[in-house]
Amino acid sequence: RERRPPFKLFFPKDFGTGMEMLFAEDIVVREGDLIEIGGQSNWGKTTLALNFTGENIDYLPILMGNEYTTRVGDTDEYEPTPRFLNRLDNMDWVKWTNGSGEDKFLLLPVKADYAEHIIKDRINIIDWINLPANQLYDISKVEEDIKAELGRGIGVIVLQKGEGDMARGGQFTKDFIDCELLIDKFSEHESMLTIGKVKEYTSPVMGRKFAFGIHQGVKIVNFREIVKCPQCYGKGWKKSGNSSVPCDSCLKMGYIDKH
Known part of the structure; x- marks a missing residue:
């Protein structure tokens, strides 16, 4: 049988140094993998989602967002929100369009039935999966359905997270994911990223923590x-x-920089 090499997924970079996140080289990503970003509100979930999109723009990713678009009048058409476009402008190191001026990513206004909108063999980024409070434990089934549609592509999903070790949906969020990144408030001006579950790695990464600011x-x-x-x-x-x-x-703070 054919042995497929790992998928070269590019993780976000530090804007100041241009270096990819320090742990990226230790995580093995395979075709069909599902990566979860679970984060507290306003501490960097969308930042990571858009950076995953930007760093992998040459793969022509699919971006599904429930806050990236707005309905045009009374029509069934949607257009990007001013805030979304402003964020793209601020990511001026990314070439969002091709030589013809067409977007190198596909923006879909998806708020439900996520698996039905997955485009096979592509990088699909969903920011964010919003389930009613009485359906949070359905997240395992949602993730399973998404993963089944990825083919040789990659899924990056964003989930809301309260204070604690897991995203909303608890232990059920871990059932079908291959890499888990959790984001919390670190200080008044910085966020903390904790590496949760990682299915395959070349060096131990689970439990490592990182701090960062967002401009x-x-x-x-x-x-x-x-x-x-x-x-x-x-x-x-x-x-x-x-x-x-x-x-x-x-x-x-409870933490110090690792030397």
Whole structure:
């Protein structure tokens, strides 16, 4: 039987250094894989989704977004929102169009029936999958259906996430994914990315954490690995006599940059 090589999926880059995310070389992506971005609201889910789109633009990706388009009047037609177009403009290192001025990606206004809109053998990015509160545990079936339609393509799906270790839908979100990236608030101005489940890797990556800032809604800056503070063990506070005081080693963050 034919042995297919890994799929060369390009992960987002640090805008300042131009370097791909530090862990990307350690994760093996195969045709048909499903990558999940689970993130707290307003801390970088869409930033990552658009950066995956931009870095892989030469694959002619499919981008499905429930907030990227708006209906044109009373018609059944949709057009990109001003905010979406502004984000593309801010990603000025990406050539979004071909020589004829046509988009190198396909934008679809999909809000439901996600698997039915998957285009086989292409990179399909869905930002975001929104399920009613009483159907969150259906996410496993939604992911299974999406994966079944990918063929030799790749799926990148975005899910909302509250505080905690998993996206909405809990353990069921992990059933059919091959790579899990979780985003949380790190500080008032930075986000934290945690690598969750990874099915295949060349070096241990699960559990590693990274901090980064976001400029203009799309530019990932100061991307770096962080580790638990050895003084406070990630708590942000340390013992001082019979009381606790703010940890001065990590400035109450619980984490420090890995050296």
